[in-house]
Amino acid sequence: xxxxxxxxxxxxxxxxxxxxxxxxxxxxxxxxxxxxxxxxxxxxxxxxxxxxxxxxxxxxxxxxxxxxxxxxxxxxxxxxxxxxxxxxxxxxxxxxxxxxxxxxxxxxxxxxxxxxxxxxxxxxxxxxxxxxxxxxxxxxxxxxxxxxxxxxxxxxxxxxxxxxxxxxxxxxxxxxxxxxxxxxxxxxxxxxxxxxxxxxxxxxxxxxxxxxxxxxxxxxxxxxxxxxxxxxxxxxxxxxxxxxxxxxxxxxxxxxxxxxxxxxxxxxxxxxxxxxxxxxxxxxxxxxxxxxxxxxxxxxxxxxxxxxxxxxxxxxxxxxxxxxxxxxxxxxxxxxxxxxxxxxxxxxxxxxxxxxxxxxxxxxxxxxxxxxxxxxxxxxxxxxxxxxxxxxxxxxxxxxxxxxxxxxxxxxxxxxxxxxxxxxxxxxxxxxxxxxxxxxxxxxxxxxxxxxxxxxxxxxxxxxxxxxxxxxxxxxxxxxxxxxxxxxxxxxxxxxxxxxxxxxxxxxxxxxxxxxxxxxxxxxxxxxxxxxxxxxxxxxxxxxxxxxxxxxxxxxxxxxxxxxxxxxxxxxxxxxxxxxxxxxxxxxxxxxxxxxxxxxxxxxxxxxxxxxxxxxxxxxxxxxxxxxxxxxxxxxxxxxxxxxxxxxxxxxxxxxxxxxxxxxxxxxxxxxxxxxxxxxx
Numbered sequence: 001x002x003x004x005x006x007x008x009x010x011x012x013x014x015x016x017x018x019x020x021x022x023x024x025x026x027x028x029x030x031x032x033x034x035x036x037x038x039x040x041x042x043x044x045x046x047x048x049x050x051x052x053x054x055x056x057x058x059x060x061x062x063x064x065x066x067x068x069x070x071x072x073x074x075x076x077x078x079x080x081x082x083x084x085x086x087x088x089x090x091x092x093x094x095x096x097x098x099x100x101x102x103x104x105x106x107x108x109x110x111x112x113x114x115x116x117x118x119x120x121x122x123x124x125x126x127x128x129x130x131x132x133x134x135x136x137x138x139x140x141x142x143x144x145x146x147x148x149x150x151x152x153x154x155x156x157x158x159x160x161x162x163x164x165x166x167x168x169x170x171x172x173x174x175x176x177x178x179x180x181x182x183x184x185x186x187x188x189x190x191x192x193x194x195x196x197x198x199x200x201x202x203x204x205x206x207x208x209x210x211x212x213x214x215x216x217x218x219x220x221x222x223x224x225x226x227x228x229x230x231x232x233x234x235x236x237x238x239x240x241x242x243x244x245x246x247x248x249x250x251x252x253x254x255x256x257x258x259x260x261x262x263x264x265x266x267x268x269x270x271x272x273x274x275x276x277x278x279x280x281x282x283x284x285x286x287x288x289x290x291x292x293x294x295x296x297x298x299x300x301x302x303x304x305x306x307x308x309x310x311x312x313x314x315x316x317x318x319x320x321x322x323x324x325x326x327x328x329x330x331x332x333x334x335x336x337x338x339x340x341x342x343x344x345x346x347x348x349x350x351x352x353x354x355x356x357x358x359x360x361x362x363x364x365x366x367x368x369x370x371x372x373x374x375x376x377x378x379x380x381x382x383x384x385x386x387x388x389x390x391x392x393x394x395x396x397x398x399x400x401x402x403x404x405x406x407x408x409x410x411x412x413x414x415x416x417x418x419x420x421x422x423x424x425x426x427x428x429x430x431x432x433x434x435x436x437x438x439x440x441x442x443x444x445x446x447x448x449x450x451x452x453x454x455x456x457x458x459x460x461x462x463x464x465x466x467x468x469x470x471x472x473x474x475x476x477x478x479x480x481x482x483x484x485x486x487x488x489x490x491x492x493x494x495x496x497x498x499x500x501x502x503x504x505x506x507x508x509x510x511x512x513x514x515x516x517x518x519x520x521x522x523x524x525x526x527x528x529x530x531x532x533x534x535x536x537x538x539x540x541x542x543x544x545x546x547x548x549x550x551x552x553x554x555x556x557x558x559x560x561x562x563x564x565x566x567x568x569x570x571x572x573x574x575x576x577x578x579x580x581x582x583x584x585x586x587x588x589x590x591x592x593x594x595x596x597x598x599x600x601x602x603x604x605x606x607x608x609x610x611x612x613x614x615x616x617x618x619x620x621x622x623x624x625x626x627x628x629x630x631x632x633x634x635x636x637x638x639x640x641x642x643x644x645x646x647x648x649x650x651x652x653x654x655x656x657x658x659x660x661x662x663x664x665x666x667x668x669x670x671x672x673x674x675x676x677x678x679x680x681x
Contacts, residue, residue: 012055013062017194025184026051028154029093029121029177032161034059036117037196039088041067042076044467045496046095047130048181049123053093054497063195069499072437072467073098077105077120084116085210086202089165096124096135101437101468103140106174110144110222111212113172115205117165123179126305127339130181132417132434134338136306138282141176145226148176148282149238150255154190156238156280157183162193163236170232171225178282180305182340183256229284238280241289243296249353250275250297252290252314254282254304257341261303264346268357274350279310290317294325301349302329303341383425387598388564388621390535391420391488395428396594396629397538398486400681401545402430412447412454416440416469418461419495419563420488427595437464441472441485448481455549457484462518463493463501470521476554477526484548485527485556487518488535490563498566522556529555536561538628539674564621575622575645576638577615583634586611594629617641628674 011021012031023031030052033041041056043049053069060067070076073094083090094102099122106120122137141148147167151157157179164175212218240258251274253261258278265271277293279286293300294317302311308331315327328334334349335341351358385392402408415421415431416439423431433443444458460469465487476483492498502516519530529551531544541559548555577598586607590599598619604612613634626635 010055010058013059014192015195016192019192020189021192022187023154023190024051025154025157025179025186025188026123027055028157028190029161029179029184030055030059031190031192032158033091033119033165034063035158035193035195036162036165037089037198038091038165039065039116039198039202040080040083040090041065041093042070042079042090043093043121044070044073044076044098044101045493045499046098047496048125048184049093049095049098049121049179050496050499051184052121052123054499056091056093065198069493069501071502073101074105077102077109080118080120081105081109081114082204083202084114084118086116086204087200088116088202089119089169089198090116091119091121091161093121094123095131096122096137097131097133097436098122099135099137099140103144106140106144106146108212110146110173111215111218112210113221114168114174115172116202117168118174119161119164119168120174120176121161121179122176123181123184124306126180126182132421134306136309137176137178138309139307141178141283142309144174145222146173146176146283147171147226147229147233148178150178150280150282151183152256152258152278152280154183154186154188158190158193160238160280167229167232171229173222173225176283178255180256226284230287233281233284239286239289240276240278240280241292242276243292244273244275245296247273247275248296248298249273249301249350250277250293250299251301251303251346251350252277252279252293252310253302254279254310257303257305260341260343260346263343264350267343267347268350268354270350270354270357273354282309285310285313287317290314291321294318294321294323297325299326299328299353301335301346301353302327303335303346304330305341383422384595384597385419385422386565387596387619388623388625389419390490390559390561390563390623391423392594392596393538393561393623393625394420394486394488394535394541394559395423395430396625397541398545399428399430399593400677401542401549403681404542404677405546405549407455407549410454412444412451412456414440414444414447414456414458416458416460416464418464418488419490420459420461423459427593431459436468438468438470438472441469441476441483444483444485445472445476445479445481448483449479452482455484456482457486457549459486459488461494462487462489462491462503465518466502466516473522474525477522480554482552483554484551485522485554486545487556487558489518489558489560490535490566491560492563492566494563494566498563518558519556527554527556529553530558531556532558532560534561535559536623536625538625542674542677564623575624576617576620576641577622577624577626578636578638578641579613579615580634580636581606581612583632584612584630585609585632585634586613587631588613589631590626590629590635594626596626599626 012027043053056067076092080090080092125131128134149160151160168175251261304310311329311331415434440458440460444456448456491504493501533540533544548557586609598616601611
């Protein structure tokens with residue numbers, strides 16, 4: 001594919017320096033790598049960083065560099081390391097917890113004088129909006145003693161990634177670019193820069209040893225490098241100081257929070273009355289600028305996200321300066337200790353320091369009243385699986401199997417991270433733990449050995465198993481721990497946008513390639529009891545779970561069915577569910593214990609409960625799971641919709657008939673034995 005063809009795909013690929021386009025923050029970070037002449041880009045999907053690699057993968061045919069999803073973040077960083085050893089420019093894009101996974105390699109590579117520029121883009125999820133924690137990657141940069149840049153705008157994001165390659169090659173160390181969810185998911189105007197082609201062909205230099213051992217001398221060199229980083233970074237002018245000579249109040253802000261500081265000062269009309277230092281180099285910090293502010297101001301407000309990294313540095317600099325200005329920030333308790341720093345919280349602090357500066361409320365009280373009324377009428381909506389999610393059927397059949405065996409009070413069900421984590425909440429409330437990627441395996445092993453009277457079950461997804469679950473799975477086999485491992489195999493990394501994984505039958509770049517069967521891995525590790533079923537086929541899964549749960553040895557149940565939202569696996573023939581009004585008794589089994597959002601409730605005079613269920617056809621994906629949930633056989637296939645779908649696809653129907661029939665035959669004939677059993681569970 002040519003660059004000209006690439007411009008037809010996305011404006012982000014245009015070779016048009018100076019042109020303004022509308023872009024996303026993650027696209028800006030990717031564009032910076034393209035402009036720098038990146039030769040290899042890799043990472044692992046994880047919100048809020050996913051779109052960086054999606055953009056780079058889409059651009060790889062246009063600009064002829066290598067880009068792919070790695071099995072996990074450490075593998076990604078090690079691949080980028082190999083590219084650097086060969087003299088190529090490489091980028092790794094991960095979310096904050098991904099830095100944990102690759103940190104083992106990061107804290108080794110920093111001791112080696114690398115060749116090609118190596119840039120680590122870490123996107124912190126401030127407030128844990130798409131994660132089970134919030135975390136500050138700046139501490140990793142300080143720990144690893146490598147430079148860290150923090151952009152505040154899209155143009156800065158693009159420019160800083162571009163500059164990071166130069167800095168990395170100049171200093172011979174990896175460079176971190178730290179973004180946050182607000183910047184990465186921000187859509188705004190961005191100027192395109194010039195695209196540079198790589199100036200050298202990668203080739204591994206075998207004339208030297210690429211190792212940081214013995215470690216003392218490499219560590220001395222690393223210390224000298226980070227000392228020299230202030231001189232290396234200074235010409236770029238990343239940090240901005242707006243000193244107000246007449247003011248004794250200063251705001252020091254970091255990275256994206258510079259925008260909050262600017263907006264708060266503008267709202268209060270204090271832009272020309274309060275000193276503002278915008279810090280974009282988290283490591284090393286601009287010591288001279290910090291000292292200027294400390295010598296000038298009597299009150300300093302430190303604005304940053306997640307932790308008090310910058311506030312600690314300010315306090316340390318104050319201790320060395322001999323002055324004692326008041327410091328206000330997260331650590332002092334004046335700004336939020338956790339979660340996001342907001343413009344409102346900053347305005348509140350500034351308003352107390354500058355009397356009369358708080359703006360008058362600009363809210364229309366009538367409009368506010370209407371808004372409150374609407375919110376009061378909106379139904380509460382809990383966390384839920386998507387309509388047609390195979391995990392719903394997996395958990396429903398599992399919960400019924402546990403109950404049928406009388407194990408409800410004796411089970412230890414250990415969870416992991418993915419879409420299936422929603423099993424913690426209603427209507428299933430079945431998972432009882434969740435920590436890091438792949439941790440369910442090791443956690444379950446210990447519980448099984450230490451509490452032999454409990455049945456232990458571990459739930460993990462296919463992508464998470466390949467990412468970090470395999471060592472724990474092997475541990476279960478080696479210890480012969482009587483753990484039932486449930487793999488919810490939806491064939492993609494669904495939670496971050498249906499990226500391919502090792503079991504998909506697509507390679508991690510998106511082309512048809514080798515796939516790995518989870519059951520083959522389990523057999524290789526020594527699992528002798530392996531059951532594979534269709535997650536949509538609830539009676540089948542119910543039976544398999546019952547078999548596995550009574551085995552006093554390592555066992556595995558694979559609940560396999562493609563994610564309903566994965567386009568490449570969408571069924572050719574689309575069916576829909578339909579409720580027979582004359583049969584619905586309003587028992588609410590499908591609502592209370594199954595919980596598909598396509599099943600809705602309305603008032604009815606025909607049922608004892610005064611309620612009846614109907615199907616929202618716009619939400620229904622025709623998975624057929626709900627047919628098994630109704631004990632009164634009130635849910636059926638919408639045959640007119642099925643006929644219409646067949647007619648619309650009749651030309652392609654013959655070639656796909658067998659595959660379609662294989663996937664959907666069980667929808668047409670419910671398992672009556674299971675329905676009879678359901679009434680007692």
